[in-house]
Amino acid sequence: MFSEAHTHNLSQKTTNQPDLMGEIKMIKKITILIATLALLSGCASAPPLNFVPQDVLPAKNKVAAELKSVTVSVAKEEERLGETQVGFMGNQYELSFKTALKDALDEALLKSAVFNDLSDRKVSLTAKVMKFESPNGGITFETEAIVRYEVYDRRDGKLLFRRDISSTGSVPFDYAFAGFIRATEARNRTMRANVTNFISSLEELKIQP
8 A cells, every 4th residue: 555655646746747847947047037137237127018009090890799808818838839938826027917918908909999899799808828938138139929819709608719829029239228128128019019910810800690
């Protein structure tokens, strides 16, 4: 009995070890990134995350449904399409990232008026961050993102629309001397492009009455 239990526990630890090592590796990478950017930034104050695109125009083709809710999340490890450098275990940076993305979606959807508030059909939107990668250091801080957007019918839970939207963003060296400011702006540009591309893709969504 003791031998079997001991073997089972050892097997569990071995199975969980890759997950633990992956988290440790990710934490080290984020720590290096933060330390590098802090060193480069000196006394400069960190700019806020701002993912709201400025050039959203009213949609030419409306979606025949009223949008009732927007939910933002980060993909679990087994779902990810790359690293998701948005913070860890619900910390302040992860909360700020998700709040910035939700605010950007709310504002962009309002400006585009792509959904029809007078429609009897009600839908919900989910945005899941599948990939968000920034370099540990550099000049342009080219950043990559993939966000999975899904629209569900609130009447029966049916999936009506799914798109994985990819985007990149970077800044020139002369944008700012402080590395942390350039890195944050690269992140902002990446997500602004992602939100803009998503709004454009919604015009492909056709809902049958």
